[in-house]
Amino acid sequence: xxxxxxxxxxxxxxxxxxxxxxxxxxxxxxxxxxxxxxxxxxxxxxxxxxxxxxxxxxxxxxxxxxxxxxxxxxxxxxxxxxxxxxxxxxxxxxxxxxxxxxxxxxxxxxxxxxxxxxxxxxxxxxxxxxxxxxxxxxxxxxxxxxxxxxxxxxxxxxxxxxxxxxxxxxxxxxxxxxxxxxxxxxxxxxxxxxxxxxxxxxxxxxxxxxxxxxxxxxxxxxxxxxxxxxxxxxxxxxxxxxxxxxxxxxxxxxxxxxxxxxxx
Amino acid sequence: xxxxxxxxxxxxxxxxxxxxxxxxxxxxxxxxxxxxxxxxxxxxxxxxxxxxxxxxxxxxxxxxxxxxxxxxxxxxxxxxxxxxxxxxxxxxxxxxxxxxxxxxxxxxxxxxxxxxxxxxxxxxxxxxxxxxxxxxxxxxxxxxxxxxxxxxxxxxxxxxxxxxxxxxxxxxxxxxxxxxxxxxxxxxxxxxxxxxxxxxxxxxxxxxxxxxxxxxxxxxxxxxxxxxxxxxxxxxxxxxxxxxxxxxxxxxxxxxxxxxxxxxxxxxxxxxxxxxxxxxxxxxxxxxxxxxxxxxxxxxxxxxxxxxxxxxxxxxxxxxxxxxxxxxxxxxxxxxxxxxxxxxxxxxxxxxxxxxxxxxxxxxxxxxxxxxxxxxxxxxxxxxxxxxxxxxxxxxxxxxxxxxxxxxxxxxxxxxxxxxxxxxxxxxxxxxxxxxxxxxxxxxxxxxxxxxxxxxxxxxxxxxxxxxxxxxxxxxxxxxxxxxxxxxxxxxxxxxxxxx
Numbered sequence: 020x021x022x023x024x025x026x027x028x029x030x031x032x033x034x035x036x037x038x039x040x041x042x043x044x045x046x047x048x049x050x051x052x053x054x055x056x057x058x059x060x061x062x063x064x065x066x067x068x069x070x071x072x073x074x075x076x077x078x079x080x081x082x083x084x085x086x087x088x089x090x091x092x093x094x095x096x097x098x099x100x101x102x103x104x105x106x107x108x109x110x111x112x113x114x115x116x117x118x119x120x121x122x123x124x125x126x127x128x129x130x131x132x133x134x135x136x137x138x139x140x141x142x143x144x145x146x147x148x149x150x151x152x153x154x155x156x157x158x159x160x161x162x163x164x165x166x167x168x169x170x171x172x173x174x175x176x177x178x179x180x181x182x183x184x185x186x187x188x189x190x191x192x193x194x195x196x197x198x199x200x201x202x203x204x205x206x207x208x209x210x211x212x213x214x215x216x217x218x219x220x221x222x223x224x225x226x227x228x229x230x231x232x233x234x235x236x237x238x239x240x241x242x243x244x245x246x247x248x249x250x251x252x253x254x255x256x257x258x259x260x261x262x263x264x265x266x267x268x269x270x271x272x273x274x275x276x277x278x279x280x281x282x283x
Numbered sequence: 284x285x286x287x288x289x290x291x292x293x294x295x296x297x298x299x300x301x302x303x304x305x306x307x308x309x310x311x312x313x314x315x316x317x318x319x320x321x322x323x324x325x326x327x328x329x330x331x332x333x334x335x336x337x338x339x340x341x342x343x344x345x346x347x348x349x350x351x352x353x354x355x356x357x358x359x360x361x362x363x364x365x366x367x368x369x370x371x372x373x374x375x376x377x378x379x380x381x382x383x384x385x386x387x388x389x390x391x392x393x394x395x396x397x398x399x400x401x402x403x404x405x406x407x408x409x410x411x412x413x414x415x416x417x418x419x420x421x422x423x424x425x426x427x428x429x430x431x432x433x434x435x436x437x438x439x440x441x442x443x444x445x446x447x448x449x450x451x452x453x454x455x456x457x458x459x460x461x462x463x464x465x466x467x468x469x470x471x472x473x474x475x476x477x478x479x480x481x482x483x484x485x486x487x488x489x490x491x492x493x494x495x496x497x498x499x500x501x502x503x504x505x506x507x508x509x510x511x512x513x514x515x516x517x518x519x520x521x522x523x524x525x526x527x528x529x530x531x532x533x534x535x536x537x538x539x540x541x542x543x544x545x546x547x548x549x550x551x552x553x554x555x556x557x558x559x560x561x562x563x564x565x566x567x568x569x570x571x572x573x574x575x576x577x578x579x580x581x582x583x584x585x586x587x588x589x590x591x592x593x594x595x596x597x598x599x600x601x602x603x604x605x606x607x608x609x610x611x612x613x614x615x616x617x618x619x620x621x622x623x624x625x626x627x628x629x630x631x632x633x634x635x636x637x638x639x640x641x642x643x644x645x646x647x648x649x650x651x652x653x654x655x656x657x658x659x660x661x662x663x664x665x666x667x668x669x670x671x672x673x674x675x676x677x678x679x680x681x682x683x684x685x686x687x688x689x690x691x692x693x694x695x696x697x698x699x700x701x702x703x704x705x706x707x708x709x710x711x712x713x714x715x716x717x718x719x720x721x722x723x724x725x726x727x728x729x730x731x732x733x734x735x736x737x738x739x740x741x742x743x744x745x746x747x748x749x750x751x752x753x754x755x756x757x758x759x760x761x762x763x764x765x766x767x768x769x770x771x772x773x774x775x776x777x778x779x780x781x782x783x
Contacts, residue, residue, distance in 0.1 A: 076740035083753070138559065145483045145544045225489075228545035232738040240738070243380035244491075244731035245387070270768075 045258075051251035064252035074237065074253075081233040084149070085217040088156040092164040092213050093206065095157070100168035100205075101198075104175070115169060119162050130155055130226045137227070148229035155223040160216065164209040171205025172198070207268045215261050312368040315618045316608065317354075318382065318392040320600070321375040323451070325631075325638040327352040335637060337652040341630045347653070349634045357625045361618065364423075369618045378490075386410075391608040394619045399599045400492070400722040402447055407722075411446040412604040418448075418620045426627040431646035432676040433714075437599065441719070447601035448623045449644030451635075453567030454597055454709050454717060455493060456590040457485075458574070463561040467690060470589040471699050473500035475562060476539045486554060487539065487564040489546035491734040493596070496720055497564065498532045498539070499523060500593040507593040507716075518718045521594055524726040529733050536737040546738075556580055566598070568641030570706045575640065587690065589700035590709060595717040599644070602626075642707045646675045651682075658704040660685040669704060673711045 055061040068074050103114055121129060137144045137151055144151055175198065183193045219235035232240065234257050241250030327349045335347040354371050361369045376382040379401040397405065405411050419427030426448050434449045459470045469475055476487060476497060487494060499521050500507065507520065544560050551563045556576045565573065570588040577584040602623045609616050625631060629649035636643050636653070643650065651671070660666050660683055667686035672679065682704065690700035698710050723730055
């Protein structure tokens with residue numbers, strides 16, 4: 020007997036995983052989100068979130084934190100990835116490794132170390148909660164920004180740059196008109212990989228003494244008061260936000276693939 | 284491939300038959316599922332010099348020593364005096380809420396160790412299996428024999444005795460560094476959390492119940508300090524969940540949030556030892572742990588523990604059996620009761636106390652000997668006679684402790700702060716001004732919303748200028764992105780319209 024695998028059948032393990040651990044839990048969350056404690060259909064949880072200035076404030080605060088973090092990551096990661104990708108150093112994988120290396124160390128350990136460093140620099144670190152959170156998150160998520168940027172910059176066809184230079188572009192123009200547009204897919208995937216987790220990763224805030232809640236901690240707070248309904252609703256709202264963000268960024272990267280033809 | 288399948292099939296069959304065989308063989312074995320707090324039991328492995336050198340009537344050898352983990356010792360002890368075997372599956376939880384959520388999700392534990400308020404909730408919901416008659420009177424009924432009369436009284440008063448057996452108990456208070464505060468009076472009040480002098484130097488528990496309790500202490504400070512309340516009146520004041528009180532608490536907590544170093548879940552211990560903060564709202568057992576750590580730390584700091592004079596929170600953790608898991612299985616129930624009794628044997632209570640720093644609900648001469656061994660004054664020290672008779676019951680139970688380890692209130696007699704012994708066993712006068720914090724019941728939702736309001740950024744608090752600037756940035760970025768996205772379309776359209 021010879022077992023033949025259809026290519027489609029290879030997806031079965033993942034499909035099972037997807038159904039069990041993504042789709043079913045999603046339905047459970049949705050069930051809790053739209054019911055009250057007694058299991059009756061209710062939109063109260065939805066109202067609770069959008070009519071309370073405090074929970075709305077959390078949404079804003081999470082967004083602000085996430086956007087600033089992403090921006091800082093991008094600011095640090097782009098030059099790094101650019102230099103890495105363009106360097107003639109033969110063993111640039113080693114260099115790249117140096118930037119990815121922190122990921123191998125347990126994240127709580129890293130943040131604990133960071134806490135000590137920040138304490139040494141700032142004195143009383145509880146005085147700068149927002150700044151510290153941004154530093155902590157950027158530290159944590161930087162590799163996720165560097166890697167996609169590095170790949171997209173590495174793929175970049177050098178002949179395009181030469182052509183641009185031949186046509187009279189100075190270094191700055193070449194970067195702005197050729198390199199940057201061509202690296203947009205990398206930027207987009209880097210941004211998605213940093214923006215979304217930094218809206219919910221409240222462990223960093225906890226460890227760096229930021230007492231203000233973000234979305235993640237808000238959900239946790241409801242669950243520890245046995246209020247699964249409101250907690251699920253906020254999880255669902257977060258999911259909707261993530262969905263919208265992904266949709267927008269997807270359009271962006273699609274456009275860009277089309278545009279690459281235009282540049283050529 | 285054929286061979287592969289055959290092998291797999293063989294392996295699966297083997298696994299099945301093995302597990303069936305296992306079932307048959309283990310039918311005389313009871314699996315006891317215990318779930319307790321993290322680091323809440325002696326895990327053994329003590330160093331040789333850690334031997335507690337006191338008279339031990341229960342053990343075979345001199346003194347008390349944790350060689351193996353308590354769970355292993357229990358298994359061995361149980362198997363040697365029962366005609367069936369027990370196997371303990373020991374797991375842990377981090378917070379009471381975590382435990383309750385796990386139970387709601389259908390996790391099965393025969394024996395759990397929740398705090399007072401969850402214990403009340405579980406009893407009220409009818410989830411708790413009653414202890415059998417045999418538990419307190421049968422063979423090896425160590426709990427019945429050695430439980431402190433004080434703990435027994437409290438459990439009786441709240442009607443928990445049928446359902447629960449006390450394990451550890453204590454107070455909440457402030458651990459502080461006396462060298463870094465200007466006046467000892469400051470730490471004798473919950474107002475320490477609002478004290479501007481120590482702005483961003485004090486930590487508080489990240490836990491709505493403890494925060495709410497301290498806040499009630501602040502709100503009712505003057506009233507409470509005037510004194511003269513009966514036990515029940517005090518309990519009513521500190522368990523006040525009236526809407527107006529919750530509203531007031533929200534304002535106070537917002538100020539506390541601005542004034543403290545942080546709300547901590549676990550970092551408070553190390554921050555206190557390393558000196559990042561000068562005071563830390565803490566449970567008594569962890570306070571003992573912190574004081575021990577700071578003493579042995581390179582800095583050799585001497586930390587103290589104070590119970591604010593307004594009112595202290597008395598808490599109790601107790602063992603309860605769960606109906607849904609026991610399912611009427613007599614042997615399982617017997618094993619669970621034996622587990623509690625084994626932990627309540629005074630030498631084991633001492634081992635746990637030594638290991639985790641909390642205070643056992645068990646009294647008895649052995650435990651008292653341990654207190655004297657641990658905290659008895661040196662020969663040349665000034666002696667203070669620390670009376671613990673309320674806890675140990677009839678007889679003379681006075682530890683001759685070093686007077687330098689206690690701090691006296693303004694009257695010069697009452698003790699309101701001290702070191703390890705004070706934290707482990709508060710004096711009777713502290714007990715008298717303490718209350719048990721009851722379950723919030725159906726007010727939980729309201730109080731949690733208050734807590735969320737405190738912890739979240741209120742949109743109304745954002746300055747207008749910040750909103751304008753942010754909005755401007757967002758609009759600019761969005762416009763830029765749109766322009767970028769549609770630049771070719773716009774560009775081409777322009778060319779068509781103006782063929783130059």
